[in-house]
Amino acid sequence: GAGVSQSPRYKVAKRGQDVALRCDPISGHVSLFWYQQALGQGPEFLTYFQNEAQLDKSGLPSDRFFAERPEGSVSTLKIQRTQQEDSAVYLCASSLEVLGGAYEQYFGPGTRLTVT
Amino acid sequence: QKEVEQNSGPLSVPEGAIASLNCTYSDRGSQSFFWYRQYSGKSPELIMFIYSNGDKEDGRFTAQLNKASQYVSLLIRDSQPSDSATYLCAVNTGRRALTFGSGTRLQVQP
Numbered sequence: 628g629a630g631v632s633q634s635p636r637y638k639v640a641k642r643g644q645d646v647a648l649r650c651d652p653i654s655g656h657v658s659l660f661w662y663q664q665a666l667g668q669g670p671e672f673l674t675y676f677q678n679e680a681q682l683d684k685s686g687l688p689s690d691r692f693f694a695e696r697p698e699g700s701v702s703t704l705k706i707q708r709t710q711q712e713d714s715a716v717y718l719c720a721s722s723l724e725v726l727g728g729a730y731e732q733y734f735g736p737g738t739r740l741t742v743t
Numbered sequence: 744q745k746e747v748e749q750n751s752g753p754l755s756v757p758e759g760a761i762a763s764l765n766c767t768y769s770d771r772g773s774q775s776f777f778w779y780r781q782y783s784g785k786s787p788e789l790i791m792f793i794y795s796n797g798d799k800e801d802g803r804f805t806a807q808l809n810k811a812s813q814y815v816s817l818l819i820r821d822s823q824p825s826d827s828a829t830y831l832c833a834v835n836t837g838r839r840a841l842t843f844g845s846g847t848r849l850q851v852q853p
Contacts, residue, residue, distance in 0.1 A: 672840040672842070675839055732841060
């Protein structure tokens with residue numbers, strides 16, 4: 628089947644604008660993750676959903692960041708009043724929850740956000 | 744101390760050689776360990792995972808885990824120029840989220 632998809636692939640926002648980034652996980656994957664990757668760094672965890680429940684949002688950097696997954700499939704990461712430091716690649720990953728498994732995560736292509 | 748540490752490189756090896764990539768982690772409760780490959784401008788691609796001490800082989804790739812010493816490594820045999828990429832080590836500490844190192848850049852010289 629298809630992999631994780633994300634849209635848009637590129638987004639340029641003026642400082643202060645709100646943006647919404649979409650993630651469509653692999654079909655049947657109950658877990659969905661958002662990560663932020665700065666240039667030259669590894670991805671950093673933002674938030675985690677199991678179905679529609681947001682079980683961990685400890686990585687969200689400020690209350691300007693908000694994520695939802697209302698029907699347990701597609702997820703949206705919203706950033707309000709964007710700042711230049713929000714410029715990064717936002718990666719979505721999904722995982723099949725298999726008890727006793729390694730819970731490996733598969734990444735989408737990412738959305739590159741540039742705040743000017 | 745970062746939770747997951749990797750040498751940033753670049754690690755340069757000739758074509759056909761074995762490339763050895765290393766990673767150390769700080770959380771002794773870490774349960775599973777992943778290697779991702781990331782080409783420039785692309786997203787991370789899962790290569791292998793391991794959660795038991797010892798070696799795990801998949802084609803040209805071997806992952807090695809030593810929980811007592813808190814390190815995990817990736818060996819790439821018969822390295823090809825197409826293996827040139829950044830290799831990210833990631834650790835699952837039991838909370839589902841992965842903690843990543845900053846990656847090691849590998850260059851395979853033809």
